[in-house]
Amino acid sequence: MSLLNALETEAQPQVIASGGLKRRRHVLDLDDFSRQEILEVLESAEGMSEVLHRDIKKVPALRGRVVVTLFYEASTRTRMSFEEAGKILSADVINMSASGSSAEKGESLLNTGLTIQAMGVDTIVIRHPHSGAPYLLAQHLDKVGIINAGDGIHAHPTQALLDLYTVKEKLGRLEGLKVVIVGDVLHSRVARSNIWGFAKMGAQVVLCGPSTLLPLDMLRPSGVPANDEPLASVQVETNLDQALEGADVVMALRLQAERQNGGFLPSMREYIRRWQVTEARLGRSSPDVMIMHPGPMNEGIEISSTLAHGGRSVIERQVTNGVAIRMALLYHLSAGVGA
């Protein structure tokens, strides 16, 4: 049965996608995704995208399934994106924020997770300021699927999948592309997951930014054991003009104002001068170069406004595709749990 046909009925575990995704219980990061599994998600998202662009955006696939978004950090797009994705698939989506919840009374993350599990929830989508928080839930909750919607500076796998999807949609491939990620890579969970994602799919990843904001340790060749092999191909370049040479994709990262206070940067002025992605600096990139940004943007800091809203920008497309990717993941995980 095709995916689109399957979506028209309540999900039955036996009809959900084939391959590695079928066995997956959690989406914690892309480091444990196979290339094949990533392709399955992207393919599935194509079908979801079709539903998303209908006049009546509703299929019964996840009717009777319950998804909780558990957010310990502020978020607009990611949270809304998951909520919309769940609702289009007819799941019941419950939003829970740390503020106003029992977390404010000192309830531990684990106890909150156990409480949610006890209510019969199928999937928890969690965002947390501490790296690894979704792993804590995955280790101790045995009946709930966990989707990481951003943990500390560690990972944001659904963002990386939507980025992969957006690039593949526009350029038709991932393998062999030169992808330049510019900015505060060190503190970026988006970058970390994208490094895994693009590297696994055979793209050449180049990281560019101030040396104080690059994850140099991750990449030192001597420090890359066999199971981290995709990372061995990642390059670091502090000179933006050289990094952009022949680039197919340029992803600017949000530069948080705290970084200057933390002493990582002498000034915003110097950052803008050296690392702001602008039209003028794209001269040596590929003519079809795509401009991406995970949002929210600081226009005029890490990216110029004209570029952000210009013809090469796919930033709004990323947001749209984010819903499709999250539909795909919610579908596979929520339908599969309890099978």
Place this chain on the structure above:
Amino acid sequence: MFGLTSDTILIKGPRIIDPGRGVDEVGDILVRNGAILASGQISSDDIPEGCRVVEAAGKVASPGFIDIHCHLREPGYEYKETIAAGTRAAARGGFTSICCMPNTDPPIDNSAMVEFILQRARDEGIVRVFPIGCVTKGRKGKELSEMEELAVAGVVAFSDDGDPVEDPNLMRLALTYSSDLGLPVTNHCQDRSLSRDGVMAEGRVATRLGLPGIPSAVEEAMMARDVALAELTGGRIHLAHLSTAGSVPLVKQARERGIPVTAEVCPHHLTITDEWVLGGQSAGTGAGGTFAYDTLTKVYPPLRGQRDVDALVQGLAEGTIDCIATDHAPHELISKLVTYQDAPSGISVLETALGSALQLVHGGHMTLNALVERMTVGPARVLGDSFDYLSTLAPGSTADIVIFDPDLEWVVDPNEFQSMGKNTPLQGATLKGQVIATMVQGRFVYEDGAVV
């Protein structure tokens, strides 16, 4: 607890390793009235009729181990550990003397607190307990504690462990003021302006997991300072829990220049790396995936890389590092069921120390004789000459003895720990080498897998 026994006990046929006297031979040990009557080749004529015989053929007998760095948590944190439970854990680990750090609540910074610890140890402890006193009042790092009063009350060293003595001038004064007391100042070397919010060793694993890192320079910068201050003052500095490759040459060079510096290293820093934070290592299921962020690996100083482990092993083997210390840091398990950043630092080590340390012997990095030296004579030397009596099997000495089987394999099950702290990343790991019996002043306190 140290009531003399009139019983005579013969420990029959062990390999006797007594590094202080250069003894390594198969023989017997005869114990009477809490003291060693004879050891080595004992004629059957000298063995009293009807004495208790403990068969120890194939085992090793040595002076009981001495741990100069552990946390017994009492008073203030009795939900983590008590003197009663901590000394039972020590007995199970083969330790007959342990020195407890003063980061209790209230801290051990006055004679009343020292007396409390000693009294509680007499009432409830089953091995010897030596308190360490604070360097500064309330461990606040502002003013020196009353070091002479503490020394008279019975502390064996000074430390603000858990925190460094940050102010260089205060450290200078501490080393100068304590120099006529004959006791070392133990420093927890951590430059906090450099370690910031770090929770594990800086490096590839930390970067991959998105956890704030602690660079090696955090330790080395303060150790270099302390070496300079020891040279300046002539005071005795003891460097706690070395964890980096760069710390070893600092100690070695200081020693070569005649500066009064001693150093210790923990079993975990000698045997496991930051790869363990990725999880799944003790059970051998492979790193990464769902098991990552194993909070049981969170410890200060943090687990570091293989290069650091190799350098520390070499430093211990060649004697640059004087001794093994456990830094036994028990925590209630629930406190570890949080994110890595929220988890407290510390590992429950007393009961796995020997099995971990023996990996160095089984791996061919040092002799068994040298390892025993680093767990007996070495730590006694750090404390000072007057502690020699705790680290020898010479006739007439107090009978503090450990009997262990260096080849016995066992699987670490924290539920079997005597310690209240079940927090160990070694859960499920197989260790080779286990304590068979521990004797304090002629009396078995641990025997046949049970506290006596």
